[in-house]
Amino acid sequence: MLSVALRTLRVRWAAFVGSFVALALGVGLLAVMGQALAASLQAPVRAPERFAAAPVVVKGQDALRVKTPIGVRTAELAEPRAVPHRVVTALRALGPVTEDRSFPVHVEGGPAGLVGHPWSTARFAPYALGAGRAPRADGEVVITGDWAEVGERLSNGALVVGSVRGLGFEDAVFATDAEAARLAPESRQLVVEADASAVRAVVEGSGARVLTGADRRLADAGPERDGEALTALNALFGTAGGVTAFVSVFVVASTFAFAVERRRREFGLLRTAGATPGQVRRAVLAEALLVGVLASAAGCALGAYGAPLLGEAVVEGGLAPDWYAIGGHDWPYHVAFWTGLSVALSGAAVASWRAGRTAPTQALREASVDGQALPWARRVCGAALLVTAVATLAYALATDPGDLLHRKSYVVRPMLLITAVALLAPVLVRPLVPRLPGTTGLLVRANAVAGLRRTAAVAAPVLVTVALAGSLLGATATLNEARAAEVRERTGADFVVTSAQGTHIEPAAVDRLRRVEGAVVSASSATAVHTLEDGVALVRSEARAVDPGLLAGTVRLPVTAGRVADLDDASIVVNEEWAEHGVGQRVRVWLGDGTARTLRIVAVLATGTGDNGAYVTAANAGGAGVDRVDVRVRAGADAAAVGAELRAVDGVRVASKARWVAASYPETNRATRLGVLLVLGIALLCTGISVANTLVMGAAERGRDLAALRLAGATGGQVLRLAAAEALTVVAVGGVLGLLVTLVNLAGMGGALALLSAPVAVVVPWPALGWTTGACAVLALVSVLTPTAFALRRPAGALT
Template identity: 65%
Template sequence: MLSVALRTLRARWATFTGSFVALCLGVALLTVTGLALASSATAPERAPERFAAARVVVKGQDTLRVPTPIGDRESRLAHPRPVPAATVAELRRLGPVVADRSFPVRAADAPADLVGHPWSTAAFAPYDLATGRAPRTAGEVAVTGDWTRPGRQLHTDRGPVRVVGTLTSRGFENAVFFTNARAAQLAPSVTQLAVEADAAAVREAVGDSAQVLTGNARRLADADPGRDGEALTAMNSLFGTAGGVTAFVSVFVVASTFAFAVAQRRREFALLRTAGATPGQIRRSVLTEALAVGALASATGCVLGSHAAPRLAAWVVDNGLAPAWFTIGDHTWPYHAAFWTGLIVALCGATTASWRAGRTGPTEALREASAESGTITRGRLLCGTALPLAAAVTLGLSLAGDPADLLHRKSYISRPMLLITAAALLCPLALRPLTRLLTWLPGACAMLVRENTAAGMRRTAALAAPVLVTVALAGSLLGATATLNRAKTTEASERTTAAFVVTPPAGTGFDDAALRRLRTVPGTEVSPTSSTAVHVLEDDVALIRSEARAVTPGPLAATTRLPLAAGEVSDLDDDSIIVNEEWQRHRVGDRVRVWLGDGTPRTLRIAAVMTTGTGDNGVYVTPRNAPGATVDRIDVALTDDADPNTVATALRKALGPGNGQVLTRDAWLRSTHPDTNRTTRLGLLLVLGIALLYTGISVANTMVMATSDRARDLAVLRLAGATRRQVLWLTAAEALTVVAAGALLGLLVSAVNLAGMASALALLSAPATIELPWQALGATTALCALLATTSALAPAALALRRRPAELAGVRE
């Protein structure tokens, strides 16, 4: 059987080229993603940046720790605690203490990420003066980098300042150094400080009131010390999804290729049976062919992946998806995983085909008719029926238990695979009536397309299946994000009743003076709110963090319509809280133990309960229960006799230049419209790109394999009087008809998948409107149509170069 299989591969190399390319590409992608995942499993600890030259850094507590029966649970505080004044006084007895303050700075014609510090902290990076001198007065600053020069006047959101010096950049920030006194005015709170003293003495003085950082731990005093871990987590999700889809789609391509190849070779197998070959020998022959193709393709894919992985690492770094230090490490397990996965995929794809080949009877060699029957096997029908039932059961359990889980990315990416697989398995049953419906018009061309697609149903299914998978993936994945974003937008629109929304510059808040000025604008009801967080311990073991807003009940009711399931907004006070139905305890009147944004424990009464919605219905508390929070949004309602234009002008005047912007309700809703984050968007585009690539491979392979079968049909048409152009038009029409059928089936699968998400939104009392990505679906279908027609016309045109009588096998 080995010699027969090898001779078959040599004689039918075109038949197996598509499988080889698909497997090789799949293994290469699996190798690349495996190497990327292995290299990003752990992030190397960064060296200290801002405090590299500091001896000891004392940082206020920024982590909440709650003891539970199974150990302490931790969560980041929304408002890190400042270092207590008593602790600072005790530290001053040990040695020099330098208070650190960091705050965003905005200036015209300057980097967007400017951050302010007191001058005394510049020595800890350390920064060196390149030009000019240090700031000495409140109106002077020194900046890092070469984007400006001494003597330039800057108009910042912190007031006008003059640059008196520049410092050599250290590469991790664009800093603006004020005098110590001016920095203390701009940022009164001290959350960390540098101490020139013995570390042991500092720890004894500090106790549990703050953190003492020495050595490499000083990096925790830098801005966003967890950014590397967050970037790697997002990248792992991106590559994990790409790897999963690669394996998922490659199984379809390989399985359909082997199934179609076996269908084409039924007479060949029948002759082997007539010559005495047993069914087992036929099956072993097919599996041996798959083993040879799979081993060679997998090995080639591993080599390609080893060369592509470093280029991928450079690409993700250049596009900001990974930290600058990210590179591909020296790992071996991704090669083993990719190689054996590719080989298993090849063997699994050929298994069903081998059983079909083994059932070929000797009398098949006597058949002259090429019409196909029984295009769907019993096993395929069973699997295709079981998968929708499994999808329905799992969907029902999720809707009954936790509908919110269906809105998570891992769910709306993985769940559609069940229905897509089922549709691909059962598509031969739907293709015959669907193609007849698409070719219902009278005429010879429509009749020929209808009969040809019906007679070659295996060829039709092999072409339609990858189109179905690609369109269904595009509709399900992009439609899920669009549907969820539409629901969030509608929620925000229904919740916001204010005429204007006043927002500060990014990363800042409003001070008391700005609030007083805005409150004096006539004809308005002003509702200032702050971002904060609340923690609750569920089941005595799970510490859950909920985003919250600090509000004043009266103004809130005038500017916001909360989606309440029970209770009243007016019942909110300093001893109560508004929660949503996602909380474990959410009955009005119950008291819940919570930890506020700065870690302060409180027991609050539930004043009202909101519906769960899309997850943006957070928690509401009063400003007294949000210590450390600054006002970052002001909603403004109008009285009945107020003129909107007059009020808008007065609000902008009261706000002052550079202190934020006054937006109408509609403008604010547009500016805060939820968009899919960049990493997720790139991940979905990568998934769809992989699917389209495999579609092209599958379609081209199917058309090339079918050329030998179609050659005689095309010759008969030529002998019947059809011109070469007419035959090519007919070939293109058949390809477009099959693509249209596959796209319609894919659209149907997308609609069913999105209906599940809409059901979850309805159960969560969120707007449930299905949003299909028509533009993406149209582009995907057009690309599939282009691939199909090109792959159909190219071999047909080559075949038509021969004389019709020669193609038909007629002697002249």
């Protein structure tokens, strides 16, 4: 059988090119995604940066630790605690103490993420003056880098008196220690120039931590940023890799199966010549093995070339740290190679089994017209997957509708429905093929219905691409629109005031806002509370600290039970996601600074899209500063005058309700957007290969049909128009199936939003669906017209 397979490959090499290309591309994509995932599994340990030259760093309590029956559970505090004053006093007896007080800085034309520090901490990086002098008075600063000149007055009024060479990990502004203490009253970490063991003895029991050696990196801003960046990359490439595997396996399997199905006449002749079913199957599997090994090896080589390019692209795009690089792992190549080979053999085996058990005369009869286009096994699998998709959707809606709004769910769930519809495509094609007018329309429908396998093989990859584009883009757009509607419904204020620096509003500014005549001012603070669910799971919930007497006048909350007006220092407002959410129940919580409290539930909010958090009073905010002020204009007051007075307050940014709602419109983050584009690009690429393979193979086998048309008097232009009409019709069928899958998926998300009492605004991404279907149509036209045009260059008699 191996020698027969080799001779077949040598003689019919053109028929195997499509299968080879599809498999090589699929394996290459799997190898690239596997390498990207492998590179995102572990972040390097950074060396200390800001405190590289500091002997000992003492950091205030920044983590909550709760004992449970299965061990200690930890969580990051929303409001880390300062180093206790008594501890600072005791440390000063051991040696010099330098308090670190960091604060955000906003300068027009300056670097993004600019941060301020006291000048006394610069020597611990160490920074060295390169020009100018150290700051000596309030309003004088030293900058890192060369984004401003010495002697220049910045937009915030500060005078640049010196500069230091940037060290690459931050853009900083250094002020005097006195000014830093005014801007950041609390010192949450400090440097002690003393023996580490003596420092530990003083700090022990205070909740603060002593950092030495490599642990000093924990005092840097964002010490876990590399791990967080890799988590985002892991999610990005995990999603893209999962979809890549799904689309690649789907395309490769269908391509190999279709290639085998197109050779039924050849198999019928072999059976007539005396070949047994087993010999036919072994010959087909031997061919698939040879093509599979060569194509999988080529795909691994392609992946080795493409993986570093992807790594460079994500670094240049700002989605990965500078040190991120893809490559150097072996297991992705093994997974990609053996997956590709297994899929090729599986796709060929299924078709070869049917070819082997078909009688010679039946195979010859079915070579031209499809008989049973959908075998019973495929019917059973398709129906089972369809039932499973519908049942799991219904179960999710009944038990946990919020799960349908998570990215993993709305990315993975459509694949089940797509696979089911693709398996049942031959049954669905016949009723979807339109009855076009004229002779050409009659021939188009007749050819599409007579070759159901060919029609379904072209429509299936179009279905995959259109359904993925519609489901992914539609899901993100639907969620964004629902969240925007929530913001519109919740905002009852006429103006929303935030800090011009993007952080907390100064207490003096809050007092000034409260004195604006004709304004009802409701200040609130962002914080968090933690609960211990089932005695073992420490769960963080975002919260806001508010004045309950003023809240109702500026914010409209989706209350399902209780009254928000009953909120006081001994109570809390929760949402329906909480394990305990009955009005009157008492829950044990840990506040933003780690303080344990037992609070009474006075009101329950609808879950919504997940942005309806808890509400507490300022007494339970853990010391969080005011970051938002909602202002309602009193009846009879002049709104324009109130707005003008609000804008006259220093250090704040004032937005009208309309502008606030517009600015709050949720935007898909860059990583998610890139992931969706990557997924759709992969799907479209695989679709192009599959459609091209199928149509080229189909066109090569239709020489007799072309000859009959030419001998019947059809012109070359008429034949080309017929071929184009057939290709566009099949693409349209795939597009309609993809649209149906999209609508079902988005309907499920709309149902979840309704059950969560969130605004339902299902968004069908018509432009994306149109562009995707159009791209598939162009690929189909090129793939069918090119071989047909070449075939028409020969005499009509030669086509037979």
